[in-house]
Amino acid sequence: MGTASGVADIRSPVGRVPGLLVAPAVIGALLMVIPLLGLVARTPWTELVGILTSAGTGQSLGLSLLTATLATLVALILGVPLAVVLARPGLPGAGLLRALVTVPLVLPPVVGGVALFAARGRTGLRGAPAYELTGWALPFSTAAVVVAQTFVAMPFLVLGVEGALRGLDDRLLDAAATLGATPWHTFWTITLPLVRPGLVSGAVLAWARALGEFGATITFAGNFPGTTRTLPLQVYTSLQSDAATAIGLSMIMLAVSIMVLVAARGRWGRAW
Amino acid sequence: MGPGMVNVSSDTSPSRRPLLAADLSVRRDDFLLEVSLRLAEGEVLVLLGPNGAGKSTVLRALAGLVPAAGMIELAGRRIDQVRAERRGIGLVFADHLLFPHLTVTDNIAFGPRATGQGRRAAAAVARRWMERLDLTDFADRRPGQLSGGQAQRVALARAAAGAPDLLLLDEPLAALDGRTRLRVRSDLRRDLRTLARGAVVVTHDPVDAMVLADRVLVIEGGAIVQEGAPTDLAARPRTDYLAQLFGLNLIPGVADGSVIRAVGGAGSITVAGTHHGGVFTTFAPSSVSILVEQPRGSPRNVWSGDIVRVEPIGDRVRVDVAVPELGETVRADVTPAAAAELEVHHGPVWLAVKAMEVAVHPR
Structure with a gap:
């Protein structure tokens, strides 16, 4: 992530980048990169294994992976139909x-x-009747974490799929119809495969966003170890007592995020 | 219905029901399309017309892709209220519209799969069509790896593999380059009658119409303006569009013996033979001579006019001359040398056409 090679990369493929743009571009890149470098510099590499294997970390990492994946699945099941409707x-x-x-x-x-x-709270618009009926309320449960993550992550999926749908030639769907395919059959065999790049990158971004979710989660689901304390909440909690652990955990999240972004641009997301 | 099972019938008894009977009307903004089609079993009908005449809309309305008022009966079944996927009509699009993410095999197998056949049965159908249309070598390719001619054959195979009662082809040759076009045209001429029980082909190219059609409907401005066998249209065009298409001058007139008074002016045309009533006269641009001085004592038709356009066509030069006494622009073909002479000439010219060269057909 060297800045010198970054400048060279800008110049060669684009050809003529106006000189006045180069300085702000470099400053912009630095603004993004320096905090990450700080994180890398302060990471207690020798203690990292210990932090990773501590019970609290394992628990919150597992919870984060589970809830982020569930939230992405919910976003897929609800967000793809929503995108199809919006793209009409x-x-x-x-x-x-x-x-x-x-x-x-x-x-x-x-x-x-x-x-x-x-x-959805115990006294909320939809939560109150549910609580009266069953004695159960959504907040402060693992389910609440999934709902909070879905809420913030689904827009990425909807936008990704809708954009891909807009780029789709509708006449392909006409062609499918003249070949005897019902709209349902066409959706599965033509529409979905053709929007796959947008779908995959949208899902990956949604997953990454869900993984990093903090604010909505702590407000709606609380910060209970084992049920709602996801990795970002663990980072926040650790920071108040043990900065080294917080930085180590942050490093893990950074690594996961970069891997996800690279994967999103890789094989799965490619068009035909 | 599989390959080779079609009965190219010579039975033309009038009592037999046509394969297709359609009376369609499509309104779009201020454009109104109203056509009536009849297609016999095994027949290839060509819809010929200029861009924007509504030809493609006819196909889309038949296929159920645009809403249309009226009646469509196909193979004894009313289908105007039936959804596109249940009409039994295959449509080959001008730009093929192959599914880009599927192999050639899967593209062709799509119809059979969509209508409930198993994976293996559908693949077998696809294989048969690939053998038939010489596509076996491309079975595993994606559409992006095919040439225009190959993609066209895949589109044809895909539409035919669904065993439609009727096959519609929208400008099937328009997306192809010159040489491919020639070959695909003759392939189509050979195959079209056996791919489905009947076919309707849309084109704006008179050569396509001449080669492919049993019968031609000429559509202009959303209505059928002329109908007939291809050779009949070429010999007896009734509209200026069609006359131009076949490279003829068309002048409407009223005949009284061998003299025909032009409808659009005070002049007249002398022809061989005698005629009566409203007629069209036609003559080729190559039979028109252009003279810079008025000829004297000639037995020919002579009209004066002004040159409005000069344009090289191959090794000839096409000269358009506005002739007030006929109320028409007459097209004449001259040699480049003669055209050069006309370049330095100013003022009116005289056109001469022998009576023998003018053909007449009733209006």
Whole structure:
């Protein structure tokens, strides 16, 4: 991640980058890279194995992987149909619906957590009747973690799939229809395979976003070891007593995130 | 219905029901398309017309891809209220629209699979069609790895593999380069009658129509303006579009014996033979001579006019001359040397055509 080679990379493929753009580009790159370098520099490499294998870390890493994967699955099951509906040309109110669905992208996650609490809490819009009926409330459970993560992660999936759908030639669906395929059959055999690059990159981004979710989770699900303390919450908790552990955990998250981003640009996401 | 099972019938008894009967009307903004089609079993019908005439819309309406009012009956079944996937109509698109993520085999097997056949049965159907259309070598290729001609054959095989009652082809040769076009055209001529029980082909190319059609419908501005066998259309065009397509001058007139008064002006055309009533006269641009001085004592038709356009066509030069007394622009073909002479000439020219060279057909 050397800055010198970064500049050279900009120059050669693009050809003529205006000189005035180079300085801000370098500063911009530094702004992103320096905190990461700081993290790397401060990482207690010798203690890393110990941190990784400590009970609390293992538990929260496992919980994070489980909830992020579940949240991605929920986002796939609900988000793909949502994207298909949004991509349909001429849908009335599509603009408003799209804005509402993607608002978690810009909303502070804490506010998302508060909103979820207002809706699903023991006294909330939907939570209250459920609590009266069953004596069970969603908040402060592992399920609440999944809901919070889905809330913040699904927009990535919806946007990725919708973008891919817009690039799809609708006449291919006409062709499928003249060959006797029902809309359902066409969806599975033509639409889904053709939007796969957008679907995969959207799902990977959603997974990464869910993995890193903090604000909505701690607000809506709390910070209970074993049930709701995911890795980011573990980082936060550790920071208050043991900075070295927090940095070590952060390093793990950084590594996972980079691997995910590289994978998202790799084989699975490629078009035909 | 598999390959080779089609009965190219010579039975043309009028009592027999046509394979396809359609009376369609499609309204789009201020464009109205209204056509009536009848197609006999085994027949190839060509819809010929300029761009924007509504030809492709006819195909899309038949296939159920655009809403249309009216009636469609195919193989004894009313299908106008039936969804596209159940109409039994295969459509070959101008740009093929092969599924880019599927191999050639899977593209061709798509129809059989979609209509409920098992994987192996569908693959067997695909294999038969690939053998038939000489595609076996490309079985595992993706559409992106095919040439235009190969993609066209795959599109044809894919549409035919669904065993449609009727095959529709939208500009099947438009996306191909010159040499491929020639070969695919003659292949189509050979295969079209055996791929389905009947076919409707849309084209704007008169050569396609001449080669492929049993019968031609000419569509202009959303309506059928002429219908007939290809040779009949070439010999007796009734619209200026069609006359131009076949490289003829077309001048409507009213005949009284061997003199035909032009409809559009005060002039007349002398022809061989005698005729009566409304007629079209046609003559080839090559039979028109251009003279810079008025000829005297000639037995020919002579009209004066002004040159409006000069354009080289191959080894000839096409000269358009506006002739007020006929109310038409007459096209004449001259040699490049003669054209050079016309270049330095200013003022009106005279056109001469022998009576023998003018053909007449009723209006």
